[in-house]
Structures are given as structure tokens and as C-alpha cells.
Amino acid sequence: MKLIESGQVLLTLEDGVGHLVLNRPEASNGMDVPFLRALHDAIMVAHGRADLAVLVITGEGRNFCAGGDVKTFASKGEDLPDYLREATTWLGSCASALLNLQAPVIAAVHGFAAGGGGFGLVCASDIVIAAESAKFMSGATRVAMAPDAGSTVTLAQIVGVRKALEIFLTNPTLSATDALEIGLITRVVPDESLHDAAFALAKELAAGAHRAQGATKRLVWTGLGGRVEAQLPEESRTVSELSGTADAREGLAAVIERRAPRFTGR
Template sequence: MERQSPADLARALYAALAAGNREELDALLHPGFTGRTAEGMPFGIGGDHDGPAAMRRNGWGAIARHFDARAEPERFLDLADGRLLVTGRYQGRGKQGGAALDAAFAHLIAIDQERIRSLEQYTDTARWHDAASRLRTVLLDFEGGLATLRLNRPDKGNAIDESMAADLAEAATQIAERSDVRALLIASNGPNFTVGGDLGLFAGTPREQLPNRLRRMIDSYHLAIERLTSIDAPVVAAVRGGAGGGGLGLLYVADIVVAADDARFALGYGALGLTADGGSTWFLPRMVGMRRAQELFLLNRRLTAQEALGFGLVSRLAPYDAVESEAAALAAKLAAGPTRAFGAVRRMLRQSFETGLGDQLTAEKDSIVAASTTDDAQEGISAFVGKRRPNFGGN
């Protein structure tokens, strides 16, 4: 049988990947195959994959789950160390409606006994992120169990319009669908966290069209709030500048809120002749008490950061320049915790205001019994007895 060149083997690999031919891949890959996808790829795809099965499942398989794309090789170059350098472009698009994918790549391929022993991928990960998502007004990133959701209309004070409401619903859905998310950080670009609803949009909407526009926008936004309160992963919010109106809903879903010591908070509905959204009438009385909630709504009172801390609206204060780093450190700490147990506690705390004592005691019993069956509970108990720090896996 004629010996295949490294370039021929590489061409066969790209053809098998394009066709989704698993049998051909098994024949081409060495049993000791190792793969490396570029760090910074979206959806946590980047990293090392040991073995053909791991690469098929977590490397190429993950790409196929999120993208309709194929590698188009252009040049093959034999290197002095025996490896093959392949350059070309990835072409396609994300399955969630992002931009078209057109990203350069370089693959370093090693051959052993006429089978592919390793493949290292280098590519323009920014192009992959552009193709990964249809999000336009928020940024969403996943790395090491930590999801970061960042509002990104800084020139508009991160005001919530129809696009941002839809993006928040989509981002919350993506977060809720990922079992590897162990903590969420909510932050923003620009000097303000969010000024709330986009009043310029409201003012420019004909009176007869405004109700339907508000309904569509708030439906999406409320879906985001519901989904972010339901996830197991604890949520940390980092607040700088102003936070107002319905935008406060993003603080309500958080378990810990770190605010700049010069941040400002306001509802503002009364001054507009409007009522509330974002869950304010549900969350605020529970967080600050009924009398304070009534004052905030009816007198349109604005709170300083120190007052917000005293009211219980935020958890702690930090200097402006340190807010996000402190919030990120807290989120990273929570991401290393027992995620399923955290999720159960998040839900029980919120339901406790509507549940009688007997029912809540039953819920606690059922929850702790269920938690005791998890890997994290076994690890936590073992670590306590062994007087060591637990290494939770989130399961």
C-alpha cells in the first residue's frame, strides 16, 4: 500500500470533519491523539483534549453544536521538526444568528505511524465570538465556570431599549442552558451601570404605539430576570455610576451587589407618571421593607451609595476603580463553591416570604437530604473531617 504523506492525511482529516464521518476520523487519529483548541474560543471550547473521543466531543463536537462551519485548508508546509503546518480559513456562521464566520487558522499537526498524533489550533478567536452570538447591546463571556454579562450601551448610559431587553433574555437563556456555569458576574461598560429604560426611545414613540412597544420590551426583560433568578449559580453585580428604574432588576437578581462609594440609585417612575417594572414591587419590599419601598416609589427619593447600603439594596461599597475587581474576586470565589447547594439556597430564600414555617421546614429537610447525595457534599464533609480546604466540582 502506498504510504500517505502528512499533507494527504491532513486533507483526509478535513474532509472527514466536513462530512461528519466518525469512522474515518477513528481511522485517521492515533489512539494517543491529543488536541488543543485556541484559548479564548467562545462557549468554553478552548483548551486541551486528551484522546480522540475527548476531541470529538469537546473540541470538534462543541464547535459543531454552536457553529455551521468548516475548515478550508489553503497551504501545507512541512516543518523541520517533522510536523505539518496547515494554514487556511474557517468559513460558516454561528447557529445563534451572529455574524458570518471568516477566521484565519494555523494548525500544527504531528504524524505517528501514518496516523495523526496531535493537532494544535491557532485562530482569530475574536471572529469566532462575533459569529457566536446575535447579542448586540450586551457582552457575554464564559471562562472557567464564570459567566460575565456586561451591559454595552455606554454612550446611552446603558439604557434598556428593545434590543437590550431582547439581548438580556437571550443571554439569560444561554447562561441557564449551561451546566458548567458556577457563578455569574453582571457589570457594565461606561460610567453608569444603567439609567433604566430608554426615555429617548419612549419620547420618540407615537402615543398609540407606546403601550405595545413597552409590552414587547418588558416581556423580554422580565424573562431575563426570571431566568437569572432560577439558575443555581450565584450572581454578583458590580455597580458604578447611576443605577435606576427597571435597570434595578439586574441588582435584584444578584445575591451580592458591590457598588462604588459614589454610586447613585433611583426608581424615577413617579416623575414620569409611570408604574414599576423589573420586579421592583416584588423585590424592594423584601429587601428594604415596606415603608422604605413606599417612600422610594411615592417620593421619588434618590439614594446615595451609603444610603443604599443602609437600606440593604447593596451588599458592600468599594472605591470606583476597585468595584469590578472586588466583584470579580467574589464571583470567582463563589464559582469554586458547591453550585447545586447554592442554587437550592437561592430558591429557598426567595420562596420563604410566601411559605409558611411548616412548609419551609419541609423544604429545608428535602433540600438538605437531596444535597447530601451530591459529590460536593461528600467532598465538603471529607474536607471538614480531614481539616483541609474542600475542592468542590459544582456537582
């Protein structure tokens, strides 16, 4: 059943298994405000389906999601803080909606899962299956900004405070094997098996006790004491504030120009 059949985010539902597709391959599924609005709309449709037992998220094209759309960000000039305040608010709402979705969420990751968009969605998913060639990176401080999508809470809970700080501050590119070793992801499979593995698990969950699964998911995430939702406004404010600095402008320019940034602390 096609629930959303065109646009930047697609959604289908069959035998209790929902499939949400990030569908902006020409930009590596990079997130701008229209994309985030479409993503939020799709997740809200999923929330409204009593027949949804599990949701699988995949990305179209070469990457799962390369993070924010840096070219759009760079084009905003002095308006960037206001734009990012809106973008991060939408992204936070998307992450919160996934965490609060009763159905388990499986992220099937290929290519890059980077930035608040890709890395943040990974942290907001319940189970993460990655292709052997998948790569993971936070990347926010690399462009003089701060992490978002609730990851300043979720990542620390998933991998521990020390490892989370190392990832956020040094921005390593983690291989699928690296990510598995630190507990960031659930399983690694051969590239050609990613789709089948994700949907085999989804069908297994869909055949299970939905109410028990939903209640268990809720207990685990609410065990964080509501800190994810409480942190979202502060993440948004911080990203917006930092985006107005000279270092942030330099960081975005360096990514677009494929060179090392030259930060001045301003």
C-alpha cells in the same frame, strides 16, 4: 471563553465565572426592546451552561444602567403603550430568568442604576457590590409610570414595605452609602476596586459547593411564594396603561428636556 462576543450584551465564561456586560454605553445602557431581547438571550445562554458557577453583571461606559431608553419611548407617540407592553414583558422575563438561574448573580454597579432596567436588575441580583460613587433610583413615578422588573415585590422584601414605598413614591437618588444602610446592596468598595472586588467574590463562590449554593438561592427566592412571577404581568399591564396618559408623555418630555415635569393628573 467568549460565548457572545459582539452586540449590545456580551457574555464570557472562564473557570466557572460568567461575565455578562451591558454594552450600550452611548445610551448609558438604556433599555429598549432590541437591548432587552439581547439581554434575555444572554441570560438563556447562561442557563444552558452546566459549567457556570456564578454570574457577574457589569455595565460598559459611565453607568451600570440608566433604566429605560426614554428617547426611544418618547418617539413612539400613541404607540407607546404597545411598545412598553412588549418592553416590560421582556424585562420581566429577564428578571425572572436571573432569579431562577441556579448560579448566584453578582451585580457590580458603578454610575447610575436607575429605573426598571438598572434598579430592577439590582433587585433581581443575589449580591450587589457598588462603587463608592454609585447612585440608585427607581424613578418610575417621576415620569408618571409604575415600577417593573418584579421590583414591586423584590424591593419590599429587601428593604421592607415602608422603605420600598418611600423609594417608589418619592424617587430619592440613593448614594452607595444610603443603599448599604437600608440593605439594598451588599457591599461598597472604592471605585477603582469595583472590578477586582466583584471578581474576587465570584472566584470565591466558584470554588464553593455549587449545588448547595444553587439550592440555597432557590429556597430563598421561592420563599417569596412565587409572587415575583405572579406580579410581572400586572406590572407590565400597569406600565402600558399609564404610558398612554398625558402625564406620562409630559414626564418623558421633562426628562429629555432636563426640566421639572408639570403633571395635570390626566
